[in-house]
Amino acid sequence: MSAHLPQPDSVVLDSLRDGIVIPAHPLALTAERKLDEQSQRALTRYYLDAGVGGLAVGVHTTQFAIREPQHGLLRPVLELAGETVREHEEKTGRRIVRVAGVCGQTEDAIRDAKLARELDYDLGLLNLSAFPDAEDAVLLAHARRIAEIIPLFGFYLQPDIGCRSPSPAFFLYFFAILSLTSLNNGSLFPALAHETFVGSQYSRPRRPVVC
Numbered sequence: 001m002s003a004h005l006p007q008p009d010s011v012v013l014d015s016l017r018d019g020i021v022i023p024a025h026p027l028a029l030t031a032e033r034k035l036d037e038q039s040q041r042a043l044t045r046y047y048l049d050a051g052v053g054g055l056a057v058g059v060h061t062t063q064f065a066i067r068e069p070q071h072g073l074l075r076p077v078l079e080l081a082g083e084t085v086r087e088h089e090e091k092t093g094r095r096i097v098r099v100a101g102v103c104g105q106t107e108d109a110i111r112d113a114k115l116a117r118e119l120d121y122d123l124g125l126l127n128l129s130a131f132p133d134a135e136d137a138v139l140l141a142h143a144r145r146i147a148e149i150i151p152l153f154g155f156y157l158q159p160d161i162g163c164r165s166p167s168p169a170f171f172l173y174f175f176a177i178l179s180l181t182s183l184n185n186g187s188l189f190p191a192l193a194h195e196t197f198v199g200s201q202y203s204r205p206r207r208p209v210v211c
Contacts, residue, residue: 006151
């Protein structure tokens with residue numbers, strides 16, 4: 001059902017299936033709270049030289065504010081990481097998986113996703129904290145809209161940033177209808193993971209979630 005949605009290239013898919021480390025990239029600031037480009041590039045090179053298989057940029061909880069107009073740092077942060085990764089790839093011949101954070105209500109998330117694609121990011125990691133009380137159908141419709149622009153890497157589930165834990169039915173339909181390539185496992189609560197991926201594999205939800 002996701003054949004018409006954009007898919008990562010085969011190298012990215014193979015890397016994910018083999019298993020790689022994809023850390024959340026920190027943000028380097030000066031004492032004046034401005035972006036420290038030299039230190040930011042150095043952080044990227046540090047991770048790459050350490051052998052990570054990918055980088056997730058603009059996804060850390062400390063970086064949600066970089067999207068705010070008064071800061072305007074999302075593009076520069078994505079560009080810096082992308083350029084440094086590209087230099088590393090040219091030097092080593094090793095393909096690095098690029099993951100970009102995608103935040104906000106649907107229109108804001110669309111802008112994030114389009115920017116990520118423009119800058120050659122492979123996957124989008126959804127932040128659903130803009131939908132703290134939304135029904136599963138709303139979350140699925142939002143996710144599907146973003147998946148039309150960039151393949152999904154998964155989403156944040158931490159209640160500490162305003163997210164809620166979707167139902168097992170949500171996960172079943174999410175995996176079935178979207179171009180989801182992977183899941184941010186660090187955000188999965190063990191009980192929910194067990195209930196969804198172990199218990200629910202033997203039964204379908206009784207009522208469909210429409211999106």
